[in-house]
Amino acid sequence: MRLSQLGISSEFVRSVSDTYTAQAMIMTDKDNNQITAFHPGAMMQAHKTKIEKRADIQLGIISPDGRDAMLEHAEQFKHADIPFVFDPGQGLPMFDGKELMHFIHLSTWVTVNDYEGKMLCDRTGLSSAELSRHVKGLIVTLGANGCEVWVDGQKTLVPPVKAREVVDPTGCGDAWRGALLFGLEKGWSLDKCAALGNEVGARKIAQRGPQNYQVSDLHIG
Numbered sequence: 502m503r504l505s506q507l508g509i510s511s512e513f514v515r516s517v518s519d520t521y522t523a524q525a526m527i528m529t530d531k532d533n534n535q536i537t538a539f540h541p542g543a544m545m546q547a548h549k550t551k552i553e554k555r556a557d558i559q560l561g562i563i564s565p566d567g568r569d570a571m572l573e574h575a576e577q578f579k580h581a582d583i584p585f586v587f588d589p590g591q592g593l594p595m596f597d598g599k600e601l602m603h604f605i606h607l608s609t610w611v612t613v614n615d616y617e618g619k620m621l622c623d624r625t626g627l628s629s630a631e632l633s634r635h636v637k638g639l640i641v642t643l644g645a646n647g648c649e650v651w652v653d654g655q656k657t658l659v660p661p662v663k664a665r666e667v668v669d670p671t672g673c674g675d676a677w678r679g680a681l682l683f684g685l686e687k688g689w690s691l692d693k694c695a696a697l698g699n700e701v702g703a704r705k706i707a708q709r710g711p712q713n714y715q716v717s718d719l720h721i722g
């Protein structure tokens with residue numbers, strides 16, 4: 502319903518009538534300590550949806566999902582010649598260094614936040630500079646400090662946009678990735694995608710809730 506109101510196709514959304522949707526309850530205190538309770542529910546069946554080559558699909562993203570779905574969808578994207586972003590997020594701890602390197606070799610870009618970036622380097626034994634040589638680019642988002650874009654071993658710091666107000670950080674990472682996919686689809690450089698990501702992330706943090714921000718008045722050059 503919400504997707505159709507936003508003009509987004511739900512063609513590939515699988516409906517599982519006898520299982521709950523995945524749910525997370527996250528309690529955060531004022532020092533940013535978090536306790537999370539997660540029920541995967543229908544997410545554990547995500548691998549039943551297969552990715553096939555289609556002329557109208559030019560780009561994909563592998564974000565946290567069921568373990569099998571992440572592994573299989575990455576293979577299917579590669580097989581279908583669809584470039585994709587590897588965005589392991591909170592799913593990262595499910596994979597060892599060898600599996601993470603395999604994802605990186607299949608993918609075209611990698612995005613992580615600061616914490617995930619450190620874990621990715623620890624598990625693969627490679628630095629951000631080294632990892633970036635296996636893909637077209639690695640981006641590490643840095644919260645209020647913007648993000649770093651690594652291409653071919655070289656780092657560019659893309660500065661943050663000052664938020665009008667800091668209300669709720671939940672969903673900043675997803676907001677940033679929405680801008681990334683928008684820019685990649687238009688063929689923009691990673692730096693330009695990242696700059697838009699920082700704009701959208703700053704918009705998001707000024708609103709309560711992960712999807713209640715507006716981008717309709719953003720100037721997109």
Ligand SMILES: Nc1ncnc2c1ncn2[C@@H]1O[C@H](COP(=O)(O)OP(=O)(O)OP(=O)(O)O)[C@@H](O)[C@H]1O
Pocket residue numbers: 613614615642643644645646647648661662663664667670671672673674675677698699700702703706
């Ligand atoms: N305080 C802030 N001020 C301005 N921009 C911010 C702020 N916090 C986050 N952002 C923007 O959002 C982007 C993503 O934020 P962050 O690195 O915190 O992602 P994350 O930890 O994955 O977030 P999430 O909680 O959604 O998983 C940053 O790169 C930045 O552009």
Ligand SMILES: [Mg+2]
Pocket residue numbers: 590614674675
């Ligand atoms: Mg995140």
